Amino acid sequence: MDPFVYRSQAVRVVFGDGTLDRLGEEVDLLSIRRALVLTTAGHEAQGRALADRLKDRFAGVFPGAVMHTPLAVTEQALRFASEVKADGVIALGGGSTIGLGKAIGVRTGLPQIAIPTTYAGSEMTPILGETADGVKTTRSDPAIAPKTVIYDVALTLSLPPRLVAVSGLNAMAHAVEALYARDRNPVISLMAEEAIRAMATALPAVVSGPSDREARANALYGAWLCGLCLGSVGVALHHKLCHVLGGAFNLPHAETHAIVLPHALRYNAGAVPDAINRMTRIFAGRDPADSLYDLGRQMQIPASLREIGMPQDGIARAVDLTFANPYWNPRPLERGAIEALIAHAWAGEPPGN
Ligand code: NAD
Numbered sequence: 001m002d003p004f005v006y007r008s009q010a011v012r013v014v015f016g017d018g019t020l021d022r023l024g025e026e027v028d029l030l031s032i033r034r035a036l037v038l039t040t041a042g043h044e045a046q047g048r049a050l051a052d053r054l055k056d057r058f059a060g061v062f063p064g065a066v067m068h069t070p071l072a073v074t075e076q077a078l079r080f081a082s083e084v085k086a087d088g089v090i091a092l093g094g095g096s097t098i099g100l101g102k103a104i105g106v107r108t109g110l111p112q113i114a115i116p117t118t119y120a121g122s123e124m125t126p127i128l129g130e131t132a133d134g135v136k137t138t139r140s141d142p143a144i145a146p147k148t149v150i151y152d153v154a155l156t157l158s159l160p161p162r163l164v165a166v167s168g169l170n171a172m173a174h175a176v177e178a179l180y181a182r183d184r185n186p187v188i189s190l191m192a193e194e195a196i197r198a199m200a201t202a203l204p205a206v207v208s209g210p211s212d213r214e215a216r217a218n219a220l221y222g223a224w225l226c227g228l229c230l231g232s233v234g235v236a237l238h239h240k241l242c243h244v245l246g247g248a249f250n251l252p253h254a255e256t257h258a259i260v261l262p263h264a265l266r267y268n269a270g271a272v273p274d275a276i277n278r279m280t281r282i283f284a285g286r287d288p289a290d291s292l293y294d295l296g297r298q299m300q301i302p303a304s305l306r307e308i309g310m311p312q313d314g315i316a317r318a319v320d321l322t323f324a325n326p327y328w329n330p331r332p333l334e335r336g337a338i339e340a341l342i343a344h345a346w347a348g349e350p351p352g353n
Contacts, residue, residue, distance in 0.1 A: 013224065016153065017154055020053070022150065024053055034085055037062070060080065074130070077103075089110050091115065094118035095122040112148075124228045126144045127144065153220055157216060160210075165258065168203040175226045191228055197222075200295065242260055250309070262296070265288060267338070
């Protein structure tokens, strides 16, 4: 066995169907007396509805969360937090809202409760990506992570099948790369394997039967484990490509991950036999990269970067950007093979060799 370092995370996770009923208790456990609730504009009503549960511990709603955590929004939210004398933050929503909670938490030291409503996984990580003047910077610090995460299956029932599929494949990418991360360890590998297994079964079941609460619960369980993987070990080529493509061509985050994953896995496959063996077991003996590609087709999400807005003449630029500041990867980066990978993903073809 290879030597390893394992670091556990000090986060309290409350999981189930209807767990939002426990919000008051969780707020009390963190000694929060005036909770600021964060949402996107579209979810303001759900945020306001938390007032009934929080009673006199409700300080107000800031419904301004948007993608990529722009500094200007964080500053506005900080002013509001100070006006309403907030002593704790509750982020109700997807990765964008949870990102704003982290941005406030790390600047003020206020305890955060995250209540995720997508499968993005940000709630389980000490990572914060922020944008200022169009430039995105990412940092990692234990002070960024929420103290408590409440996973409530009921809150995910409104996630439409397409979002389930892309958000779920985005989450799976965290577990897939955890299996071959440079700092992988046996505990996180177990969780990654379990996460991929749960997602591979639950996602198509939710897409074909959106009211199947058990499938929804399994998908959210898988998403928790995927987030835990992302928060515990490093990432590699797949995440690098998605950061490059999202940043350079303003492509939608989850869709980009969903499209690129089979191609990035195929690129690395020969260098990561243990990860491939584990995933081959999950996919009943089939090749994992082909299986992930087929899963996307089964759930009828876009197959190609072309469909989500990437120009064909952007391929060469994407290759340059990937090489400009590369992440560690189990297989060395080869320009021709990376270009072929992006070209396959752009065209929506099955992963190449
Ligand atoms: P998001 O938060 O922007 O939500 C996507 C869309 O889903 C929004 O339109 C939102 O209104 C809608 N939505 C959310 N919950 C819903 C529900 N239950 N029902 C119906 N619609 C719902 O996007 P996301 O995919 O959750 O997160 C992506 C963002 O999170 C990116 O900015 C990404 O960089 C960040 N992220 C950060 C980390 C980290 O560790 N820092 C990890 C993963 C993702």
